[in-house]
Amino acid sequence: MNIALLPGDGIGPEVIDQAVKVVKAIGQKFGHKITFKEAVVGAAAIDATGLPYPDSTHEIAAASDAVLFGAIGDPKYDNDPKAKVRPEQGLLLMRQKLGLFANVRPTFTFPSLVHKSPLKLDRVEGVDFVFFRELTGGIYFGEPRGRNEQGTKAFDTNVYSKEEITRLARMGFEAAQKRRKLLTCVDKANVMATSRLWRETVQELAPEYPDVKVEYEFVDAVAMRLIQWPKAYDVLITENLFGDILTDEASVISGSMGLMPSASLGTSIKLFEPIHGSYPQAAGKDIANPLATVLSAAMMFDYAFDLKEEAQLISDVVNQSLAEGYVTEDIADGGPSYKTSQVGDWLA
Amino acid sequence: MNIALLPGDGIGPEVIDQAVKVVKAIGQKFGHKITFKEAVVGAAAIDATGLPYPDSTHEIAAASDAVLFGAIGDPKYDNDPKAKVRPEQGLLLMRQKLGLFANVRPTFTFPSLVHKSPLKLDRVEGVDFVFFRELTGGIYFGEPRGRNEQGTKAFDTNVYSKEEITRLARMGFEAAQKRRKLLTCVDKANVMATSRLWRETVQELAPEYPDVKVEYEFVDAVAMRLIQWPKAYDVLITENLFGDILTDEASVISGSMGLMPSASLGTSIKLFEPIHGSYPQAAGKDIANPLATVLSAAMMFDYAFDLKEEAQLISDVVNQSLAEGYVTEDIADGGPSYKTSQVGDWLA
Ligand SMILES: CC(C)[C@H](C(=O)O)[C@@H](O)C(=O)O
Ligand SMILES: CC(C)[C@H](C(=O)O)[C@@H](O)C(=O)O
Numbered sequence: 182m183n184i185a186l187l188p189g190d191g192i193g194p195e196v197i198d199q200a201v202k203v204v205k206a207i208g209q210k211f212g213h214k215i216t217f218k219e220a221v222v223g224a225a226a227i228d229a230t231g232l233p234y235p236d237s238t239h240e241i242a243a244a245s246d247a248v249l250f251g252a253i254g255d256p257k258y259d260n261d262p263k264a265k266v267r268p269e270q271g272l273l274l275m276r277q278k279l280g281l282f283a284n285v286r287p288t289f290t291f292p293s294l295v296h297k298s299p300l301k302l303d304r305v306e307g308v309d310f311v312f313f314r315e316l317t318g319g320i321y322f323g324e325p326r327g328r329n330e331q332g333t334k335a336f337d338t339n340v341y342s343k344e345e346i347t348r349l350a351r352m353g354f355e356a357a358q359k360r361r362k363l364l365t366c367v368d369k370a371n372v373m374a375t376s377r378l379w380r381e382t383v384q385e386l387a388p389e390y391p392d393v394k395v396e397y398e399f400v401d402a403v404a405m406r407l408i409q410w411p412k413a414y415d416v417l418i419t420e421n422l423f424g425d426i427l428t429d430e431a432s433v434i435s436g437s438m439g440l441m442p443s444a445s446l447g448t449s450i451k452l453f454e455p456i457h458g459s460y461p462q463a464a465g466k467d468i469a470n471p472l473a474t475v476l477s478a479a480m481m482f483d484y485a486f487d488l489k490e491e492a493q494l495i496s497d498v499v500n501q502s503l504a505e506g507y508v509t510e511d512i513a514d515g516g517p518s519y520k521t522s523q524v525g526d527w528l529a
Numbered sequence: 530m531n532i533a534l535l536p537g538d539g540i541g542p543e544v545i546d547q548a549v550k551v552v553k554a555i556g557q558k559f560g561h562k563i564t565f566k567e568a569v570v571g572a573a574a575i576d577a578t579g580l581p582y583p584d585s586t587h588e589i590a591a592a593s594d595a596v597l598f599g600a601i602g603d604p605k606y607d608n609d610p611k612a613k614v615r616p617e618q619g620l621l622l623m624r625q626k627l628g629l630f631a632n633v634r635p636t637f638t639f640p641s642l643v644h645k646s647p648l649k650l651d652r653v654e655g656v657d658f659v660f661f662r663e664l665t666g667g668i669y670f671g672e673p674r675g676r677n678e679q680g681t682k683a684f685d686t687n688v689y690s691k692e693e694i695t696r697l698a699r700m701g702f703e704a705a706q707k708r709r710k711l712l713t714c715v716d717k718a719n720v721m722a723t724s725r726l727w728r729e730t731v732q733e734l735a736p737e738y739p740d741v742k743v744e745y746e747f748v749d750a751v752a753m754r755l756i757q758w759p760k761a762y763d764v765l766i767t768e769n770l771f772g773d774i775l776t777d778e779a780s781v782i783s784g785s786m787g788l789m790p791s792a793s794l795g796t797s798i799k800l801f802e803p804i805h806g807s808y809p810q811a812a813g814k815d816i817a818n819p820l821a822t823v824l825s826a827a828m829m830f831d832y833a834f835d836l837k838e839e840a841q842l843i844s845d846v847v848n849q850s851l852a853e854g855y856v857t858e859d860i861a862d863g864g865p866s867y868k869t870s871q872v873g874d875w876l877a
Contacts, residue, residue, distance in 0.1 A: 269719040273720070299648050299756050301648070320668075326722045334726075336688040336722060337723050342682045372669055373668060374683045375683045377683065378676070401777035404774045404775070404777050405777050405778060405781045407778075408756060408781050426752045427752070429750065429752050430753060430755075438753075
């Protein structure tokens with residue numbers, strides 16, 4: 182197993198370090214030969230090479246069997262709307278060049294953390310849904326985009342083809358078949374032409390999955406119902422921009438945002454990353470919570486290598502660390518807490 | 530005062546009826562001469578005229594001093610992506626033809642209802658923020674939009690001019706000056722060209738409002754923080770599509786979605802409406818909660834006629850109905866409940 186490590190910015194390197202410890206331990210226990218190759222991305226890559234996703238990084242990622250990715254983003258770029266190179270471009274370029282068209286974002290709860298949810302217990306206990314967000318199309322990449330000559334007008338293009346929608350939707354249907362058999366297609370078909378193509382395409386596919394119940398909901402309604410009745414959802418499919426907003430909204434529901442992993446899947450390469458950001462205030466302090474990245478490594482064993490036992494063992498040991506309170510400060514609830522690196526050692 | 534009544538679909542006519550009773554009572558008490566003209570819009574207008582916003586309706590609305598609007602939408606149009614005429618087109622056309630470029634959506638709590646929030650009490654008690662959503666631009670109206678010839682590709686255009694952003698942003702700055710002096714500009718400037726123009730334009734305006742603190746946040750971050758720390762916000766400004774999603778998300782926070790009013794402001798005409806939808810399942814049953822529409826009438830006295838005392842009296846009487854439990858079933862908490870028309874009579 183050749184794993185590319187792309188730690189990125191902020192706390193990225195620290196949390197990736199812990200995931201590597203755990204992956205190595207799994208390799209030893211199960212007798213897998215695992216090699217790692219590291220490369221820069223994001224602000225770290227701009228600082229080193231001038232580019233947020235240099236070719237040298239792409240070569241390492243594209244040649245790997247799976248990518249473990251940390252986080253991207255540096256506040257020094259956020260409030261400069263005229264900056265020519267931005268770390269996020271690295272993320273977008275990486276998604277595009279690796280063909281990572283589906284972002285899989287599960288939301289579930291940890292019994293020991295559910296009390297941290299901003300939602301009332303009865304709304305959130307037992308929540309278990311998963312978003313399939315389209316990741317390489319839509320307004321993120323559509324052309325034309327830019328300004329008029331005088332700079333007084335700006336425009337972006339949202340564009341989707343039936344093929345792009347179909348391949349994402351099929352992943353959603355298949356996931357629903359293995360889960361509670363409910364698929365929600367999230368769109369804005371009452372306003373947007375792209376959304377009408379989404380809805381139409383999903384309607385055409387539905388008869389191929391007769392065991393899956395399909396519901397169509399507008400993005401604004403989902404933004405409400407995710408908070409009101411999150412348990413109503415099973416699998417949700419949606420376009421890139423809606424997915425960006427809704428998966429982040431969903432991430433606060435469980436009370437354990439710092440623990441949520443994600444996968445980005447494509448035709449060949451698969452990438453795994455925590456959903457949290459680069460958290461620059463915490464960078465270098467050995468205080469960041471590594472569990473989301475470690476759980477992303479669990480997803481890697483499951484989705485990239487189809488090694489369920491290895492994945493399960495990592496999940497189990499994360500649950501054990503929560504049960505025994507061997508955790509970082511952010512989830513210690515005033516009890517004893519441990520450093521990022523200590524938690525990584527304990528898990529490994 | 531010439532008030533145009535556009536009841537629309539579903540429960541629209543019933544809730545508008547109650548607002549009319551209250552407005553008439555105010556007119557009587559304060560000696561205002563108030564006349565009403567009614568017109569069709571939405572599915573009701575399609576059924577009557579074939580068009581969702583016929584010219585006859587526009588003439589009545591455009592000639593009025595203020596518009597009271599109910600709700601639009603009929604499920605028979607929702608799952609037919611190929612329908613040529615949709616009720617929502619009436620809403621969009623109305624906004625565009627009346628020049629209603631700013632949708633003002635307050636979120637606040639009613640002490641007697643805050644326990645209904647899906648959020649924990651400490652997160653939501655005392656929440657008080659207001660969205661200014663741009664309403665006549667962006668991806669809702671941008672051209673080109675549609676399909677390629679074979680129908681296998683769809684596209685929408687998001688477009689904003691500096692002028693559109695400026696007039697909306699100024700409203701937000703001015704509102705912030707009268708409130709807690711915090712303005713949050715919500716965009717996706719790390720991805721979208723339109724968002725970068727939003728951020729740039731707001732940055733240029735900020736020095737004219739030195740007493741207002743301006744924060745810039747990405748739409749995905751706001752989707753999270755609205756749920757985590759809704760009290761952190763005061764005034765938020767944003768584009769049409771982000772506003773659609775975030776204001777609906779915000780509407781569930783207070784526990785009193787059925788009570789939230791809104792205003793849509795333009796260069797001349799002003800329109801007032803409840804934020805809830807047409808709720809077709811309840812139509813004709815005399816059970817819909819009329820309070821959001823009545824509070825929209827309060828906003829009308831305030832924003833359209835600058836009559837603060839009249840507005841305050843309506844708010845007070847709504848609070849009294851809540852305190853005394855003279856309410857519809859949806860908020861009666863198992864106690865005695867009253868019909869839509871009874872609540873209207875009581876308030877009047
Ligand atoms: C950083 C940004 C470009 C990115 C996105 O919008 O896709 C992020 O929010 C995400 O969801 O991974
Ligand atoms: C019905 C729909 C077109 C409309 C919108 O998206 O603007 C509605 O959701 C709203 O927010 O008023």
